[in-house]
Amino acid sequence: MIALRAGRPVEITGVCARDRSRDRGLDLAAVRWFDDPVDLAQSPDIDVFVELMGGEGGAAEASVRAALNAGKPVVTANKALLARHGVDLAEIAEDKGVALAFEAAVAGGIPVIKTMRESFAGNRISRVYGILNGTCNYILTRMERENLAFETCLAEAQRLGYAEADPTFDVDGFDTAHKLSILTALAFGTKLDADRVYVEGIREITIADIEAADELGYRIKLLGVARRTETGIEQRVHPAMVPKSSAVARTDGVLNAVAIDGSLVGEVVLVGPGAGGNATASSVAADIIDIARGLHLPTFGVPAAGLEPYVQSEMHAHEGGYYVRLTVVDRPGAFAAIAARMAEKGISLESIVQRRRKPRAEPPASAVPDDPQPVILITYATTEDQIRSALAAIETDGHIAAPPRLIRIEEL
CATH class of the missing domain: 3.40.50.720 (NAD(P)-binding Rossmann-like Domain)
Known part of the structure; x- marks a missing residue:
């Protein structure tokens, strides 16, 4: 054959x-x-x-x-x-x-390199994003479906061979960052710079975050996103809330998904096995056959000498909606002070949800009136700089009992 x-x-x-x-x-x-x-x-x-x-x-x-x-x-x-x-x-x-x-x-058996280098040659690409690490996607899927903690799902992934004994490269986002830097070069004709990808992993994701996402109409996925902006190329890897109706939200287990936005074709989404012996062999065999056929293309779609210097769009300028989970001390004025800090930074809140802790059969003797309660804020579009500044001020005020948890909302 x-x-x-x-x-x-x-x-x-x-x-x-x-x-x-x-x-x-x-x-x-x-x-x-x-x-x-x-x-x-x-x-x-x-x-x-x-x-x-x-x-x-x-x-x-x-x-x-x-x-x-x-x-x-x-x-x-x-x-x-x-x-x-x-x-x-x-x-x-x-x-x-x-x-x-x-x-x-990149993406194992999914033909994303060939698609971007050949099939999209007539398009100007504005964005490429997706789920690029099967280990993280497996863990997040298990957490959601079975109400299991991150540590439990990671141990199971290691037992099944989906995660290494040292899972740092996968769960902390560095594997996705390497793959994203390659896709960025193909998409925008820039030199690779994996060291300047903004990276967050999935270790801090909790069942509470996953449940809140579900109630709000989202699912949590580790995304790699590269897009062209007015100030440069934005490259970021982080957990994101994505609409349940999106293709990436429906990509579960060890599967990968890559979406490409082209000027002529719009969005194209490729979904398939992102790792494993057979998926890798499929892509390797295809490359060998192309070489045997005499197919010879520039490595990154354009001659290496034509790759432009990578100009980074700073993460603090990123704009979008945010999910914020706060553990708020239950006392008069706390919530008003938090809302005031958000308003000071020009942040509008789309929704506010107070998630009461489940009551105990008998309150412990040590219980106090200001027992911290979880509060979830959903913001309208704002900048990374504004939301970080507001949260820093809220921490300084002393109205929260734990560091705030922030997850970006990606409206795909």
């Missing part, structure tokens, strides 16, 4: 991995084994080098550079490598006249 579609046979002639003895489900006896991936990358017996090791440096970077410098096309699934060294590697590939293909690096 591959030979028919590629127009020529494709053979595995060399392989390198940490463990020779592992059962991989196929006979590699006739395939030459390399102990050093750089040696494999430079071997005269190969036409294409496929890198699936991961990591932004080390053996992955060294072997990809070696292959490109030897004039060999490269297929990679390594988003960290591309986020850190993508422009440099693209320049080498273009200088040598070979392809650097990376469909599997």
Whole structure:
């Protein structure tokens, strides 16, 4: 099938991995084994080098550079490598006249790279956003469906192999940030700058937030959003409340979803498996077939020399609605003082909900009249700077018993 579609046979002639003895489900006896991936990358017996090791440096970077410098096309699934060294590697590939293909690096089996680089070539893209990490989406889905705490869902994700033993890269948003930086370069023709993506993870999301979102007509998802603004390109990764009617809200479990806003076609949404062996293999095989067909495109849709410097739109200028959960001390004047602080900063409130704690059968002897109560505020569109300033003032006034919780509302 591959030979028919590629127009020529494709053979595995060399392989390198940490463990020779592992059962991989196929006979590699006739395939030459390399102990050093750089040696494999430079071997005269190969036409294409496929890198699936991961990591932004080390053996992955060294072997990809070696292959490109030897004039060999490269297929990679390594988003960290591309986020850190993508422009440099693209320049080498273009200088040598070979392809650097990376469909599997973003959203697994979803063909978002091909869609943006080829199918959207006639469009001016204004925004790209979506769910780019299956681990976080699985955790948030389980929390909502089964009323489970974050820690419980994370432990289950680790048991099932959806999350690493150290889940920091996933749950704190850095994996999504790497993928978003790649999509940003493709969407807006700018150089990659993963270090300047605003990043928040999902550790602080609680059942109370998820229940409130449901009552308000939203679901909570970890989004990566890149959009063109008057002051530059906005790149941000954070939990967001999204309308239940939106496609991303209906994307559950380990699935990913990517939405692209084009000047001619409007919004296109791609949904599918964002990780896993088969999803990755699907995209890697497609890239290999494209190379065998002779397809050779600029790595990021335009020549590397034509990528513009990345101009960042500062996060404090972001504008939108906000969900704010406060633990307010129940005493006279507290709520009026909070509302006054919001008004001072020019923030209009769309709704206010006081969520009384469930009463105990017998109040404890230590109970006091100012027992803190949860209060939820929904704002109309305001800026990040205004809402942060208002919350800082509210904390200083001493009317809340815990740090405020803020989640952005994304009206998709």
